[in-house]
Amino acid sequence: MGTSTPVHTHQHVIIGAGIIGLMTAWHLQQAGKKVLLIDRVLPGDRNQTSYGNAGVLSFASFRPIAEPGAWQQGLQGLLKPNSALKIRWRYLPTLSPWLWAFLKESRRDKADANASAILALNNHSKTCWQSARQTLQLSDLVEATGWIKLFESDAAFQAQLKQTPLLDSAGLGWQALTGHEVRDLEPEIGPAIQHGFWQKDSLFLRQPHHVIQRLAEVIRERGGEFRQENVQALQKTQEGLTIHMQHQSLAATQVSLCAGAFSQRLLATVGDNVPLETERGYHIMMPGCDTLTRPIMHVEKQIVVSPMLEGLRMTTGEELAGLDAPADYRMIQRKHKLLTALLPKLDRTIKTQWLGFRPSLPDSKPIIGRHPRIQGLTMAFGHGHLGMTQSAATGELMSQIILGMDTAIDTEPFSFARFGNTRQ
Numbered sequence: 301m302g303t304s305t306p307v308h309t310h311q312h313v314i315i316g317a318g319i320i321g322l323m324t325a326w327h328l329q330q331a332g333k334k335v336l337l338i339d340r341v342l343p344g345d346r347n348q349t350s351y352g353n354a355g356v357l358s359f360a361s362f363r364p365i366a367e368p369g370a371w372q373q374g375l376q377g378l379l380k381p382n383s384a385l386k387i388r389w390r391y392l393p394t395l396s397p398w399l400w401a402f403l404k405e406s407r408r409d410k411a412d413a414n415a416s417a418i419l420a421l422n423n424h425s426k427t428c429w430q431s432a433r434q435t436l437q438l439s440d441l442v443e444a445t446g447w448i449k450l451f452e453s454d455a456a457f458q459a460q461l462k463q464t465p466l467l468d469s470a471g472l473g474w475q476a477l478t479g480h481e482v483r484d485l486e487p488e489i490g491p492a493i494q495h496g497f498w499q500k501d502s503l504f505l506r507q508p509h510h511v512i513q514r515l516a517e518v519i520r521e522r523g524g525e526f527r528q529e530n531v532q533a534l535q536k537t538q539e540g541l542t543i544h545m546q547h548q549s550l551a552a553t554q555v556s557l558c559a560g561a562f563s564q565r566l567l568a569t570v571g572d573n574v575p576l577e578t579e580r581g582y583h584i585m586m587p588g589c590d591t592l593t594r595p596i597m598h599v600e601k602q603i604v605v606s607p608m609l610e611g612l613r614m615t616t617g618e619e620l621a622g623l624d625a626p627a628d629y630r631m632i633q634r635k636h637k638l639l640t641a642l643l644p645k646l647d648r649t650i651k652t653q654w655l656g657f658r659p660s661l662p663d664s665k666p667i668i669g670r671h672p673r674i675q676g677l678t679m680a681f682g683h684g685h686l687g688m689t690q691s692a693a694t695g696e697l698m699s700q701i702i703l704g705m706d707t708a709i710d711t712e713p714f715s716f717a718r719f720g721n722t723r724q
């Protein structure tokens with residue numbers, strides 16, 4: 301650890317240059333601030349979760365995972381051979397506090413309040429992404445295709461339709477499709493699909509790491525600095541914070557913690573313990589980027605397939621096994637076999653496989669806000685399944701919070717304090 305006298309910086313320091321850190325940096329720059337991003341990898345690197353996701357900006361996905369009945373459904377899922385949900389049983393003792401907090405969030409009143417907050421964040425992010433798309437000239441990489449949820453059974457489709465009044469009230473566009481209408485839009489989809497639900501307002505990141513790299517380029521052009529270092533510890537000081545890295549220490553008055561699923565490891569060094577877990581997710585890349593024109597999700601089989609620039613990407617998986625367990629590709633390989641029915645003519649050759657770490661809090665809401673005890677520390681992490689979707693609004697809110705401005709939406713539901721006393 302760099303224990304030498306810390307170098308001082310007057311820049312806004314952002315730890316983590318995934319989509320959340322980059323959006324925060326870009327918004328701070330727009331407000332005229334100088335930024336320094338520290339990350340152990342380069343923006344767009346394969347080791348970022350922002351690299352390998354499905355690329356869907358799904359503003360209409362607002363229900364939290366913790367819902368009444370989620371607990372029973374989860375247990376049933378664990379017993380099914382083809383389920384996307386997996387727990388490594390050796391990890392269960394470490395996972396238990398998170399599971400307990402998740403259970404408490406599953407009450408009807410809590411789940412509904414969480415859903416409203418997520419909807420407000422998503423809805424604002426829709427506006428922020430539309431303007432980012434224009435300002436950053438991203439129309440070749442951020443496409444207005446929407447995405448289609450696919451159903452084999454009437455029951456699953458009817459459950460989806462129950463959400464439409466809320467989508468209508470939020471002004472989010474959708475269209476119910478018959479199996480034939482689905483195949484008119486996407487002719488490659490097999491006959492087993494009986495219904496579709498087209499979420500028309502969703503945007504699609506045609507290759508998420510290209511978006512990340514473009515954003516990083518813009519930040520650099522505007523004078524933003526990037527430093528490739530592993531942050532080992534944070535230390536509270538009278539003036540702000542000292543960031544200890546492998547080769548150096550840096551003192552800063554304004555620090556944003558945007559380290560995704562690894563954020564708790566850094567908070568532990570200042571004595572905090574937030575219930576941040578990771579829902580590990582996998583992807584497989586195949587040939588055939590022109591098989592589809594937009595992302596699709598087979599709801600019952602829990603598979604998303606996205607036509608990326610570099611090929612067709614299938615994503616799936618919610619594996620609760622922490623940050624250190626090695627990848628286990630068996631579950632996604634079993635799911636991969638199910639593609640024969642969904643996309644019968646597809647060349648299913650596996651080109652590459654990938655594991656990523658969704659940063660997940662028990663109520664499916666991120667933390668966006670100031671640290672209650674450490675002056676100058678602001679945090680944005682825990683975006684779970686929706687980090688790409690919510691990133692544009694998160695960056696804007698972070699910049700407003702840091703600069704002491706009124707925020708565009710109420711950030712109280714995203715406060716650190718909602719987890720009570722987080723001291724270790």
Ligand SMILES: Cc1cc2nc3c(=O)[nH]c(=O)nc-3n(C[C@H](O)[C@H](O)[C@H](O)COP(=O)(O)OP(=O)(O)OC[C@H]3O[C@@H](n4cnc5c(N)ncnc54)[C@H](O)[C@@H]3O)c2cc1C
Pocket residue numbers: 315316317318319320321338339340341347348349350351352353354355356357358529530531532558559560561562563566580581582583615616655656657658659681682683684685686687688689690
């Ligand atoms: C399979 C899968 C599919 C998904 N699909 C979607 C989707 O379709 N739509 C959607 O909205 N979301 C999706 N997500 C979720 C989304 O990818 C994440 O929520 C999002 O990428 C989180 O971004 P982040 O910037 O917080 O984290 P990251 O991208 O992980 O960035 C965090 C950065 O912090 C750095 N860092 C961490 N610790 C340190 C340290 N100590 N020192 C220096 N640097 C450090 C890391 O190197 C990393 O670059 C998906 C996720 C998965 C796994």
